[in-house]
Amino acid sequence: MQKIKTYGSRDIPEDLRPLSCELDSLRDLLLQLARERTDGPKDGLIAVTRMLSGVTVEQWNDVAKLYGLQEWLALSLDESACLNLNNLLNALEDLAHQSEHDPLTGLENRRAFNRKMQMEAERVERSNSTVSLVIIDIDNFKNVNDTYGHPCGDEVLCGLADVLIEAKRVYDVAARLGGEEFALLLPGASALKTKSMVERVLQQFSEQKFGCENHEPFSCTFSAGVACMNGRGSTSITQLMELADKALYEAKTSGKNCVHVARQKPDFEYDRSTMVHSNEKQFLFSGTD
């Protein structure tokens, strides 16, 4: 359930105060409605329209941004349809971006990552190529937050995001899966190539200094697990995730600040019907098998 933000009446411009009150009560009403319906069916999508004179779309957008009312979409009724459509489009694009990106680091979020991983797995199978998955977890991140505070922790998260964006190729995917957990998807990269790439990233990240108020500058490390799938094998996405997670766990237990590659049996399936068996060879040499 979404948390309801309330704003002090003094933050609201005088002329918009009655509207703000109205919106707050309407929001309460709708959330209550939604709460009562949690057991019922989840379908239904409506737009609630309220005519509002004396306010421009630009004014509304400023206010909406300031008070977290972006889900309230304003459409101008006295301007051209084109402008309205543009506003609608921009709003939809913003929403699409928000729904697939982490607001803090700007990296893709878990939802986008899962979607791209699904696509990549299908491509790998079709084209008989390779993809590597990396799961990265910042070491002792709780201590960072506890010692230096959350704003400083956020700086560390953004620091890692910057290194990942810098290191990745255009078609690689870097994501923040949540908390201090990040992931990379590297199409075409073998496990060993991936390992050396992630070790370079680790080196760069650990050389970064984070300076926070009233504290000595400090640096961080991470641990990472690497797993690989190719079109010849039968590894599923779930298995790939599990393998990378397991490799990450091994990296953590072996002292952190390192990259581990999952121990996978080689994904290599071949056409056994063309194989020459020992009895065939035997027969070639002796005439009996």
Next chain:
Amino acid sequence: MNMRTNRTLSVSVLSGKGGVGKSNIALNLGYCMFRGGFPLLLMDCDLGLANLDVLMGVTPENNMQNLLDSDMDPREIAVHIEPGGFDFLPAASGVPELVEMDSDLRAMLFRKLDPLFTGYDYLFMDIGAGINPTVLAFGAMTHVRLIIVTPEPTSLTDSYALMKVLATQHGVRDFHVIVNQVEDKREEEITFRRLAAACDKFLGFTPHLLGGIRHDRMVTESVRKQKPLLKMAPGSPAAQDMFALAVKLQRMRVSLRDKIADGPFLTETKSFF
């Protein structure tokens, strides 16, 4: 590939194992055909590790690689080994990328070569050793496949493996076996019979015997001198055997004339027979 009446018989020369005399046999059978009045194009299909130029003592400036990376005309690449119908199409050496040619690249190569092919009675394709996809694709394309074996057990297994893969993956089930480096007729027969029996028992078809070539030190000599044996020592035992094989192959071409005329010149699909 085309609708015109075709008179060119395409022949691939394969072995599985390297060093069994494949290129040398392709060269000398080709030379026989030319001397018999049948224009022939000898194509070095050992892409990536081509060697036929060395056997003939020529050092061509251009090769098939130029067809893939430039607009060069195939007629500029073909080398006239003998005037009047013995031409050679050289390939690049030391280009690993060519070994892993995909079907698009192969199609492009043959589309460019097509205008060149029409003037000949024979196209001989000297295919590399091994069972890589290019070897298999080339082997599956031609009207006739000559499998070169020696009495050595390793040669026997490699050529058997090659036929098994071609049969299983490409549906190719007709092969003509040449037994090279035999002491006598008996060794030729024993070697062929072993191979044929294994094919019959495990693969469900029997290859044809084209014939044998006797062990002959003049062969080594001709390689050193970089001349076809049939030109250098036409009276030597191996030369005479190869001449006999060429005669059989020409008879085969005559008997297949109608089938050749109707079908495409080279095909990426199933076997011809």
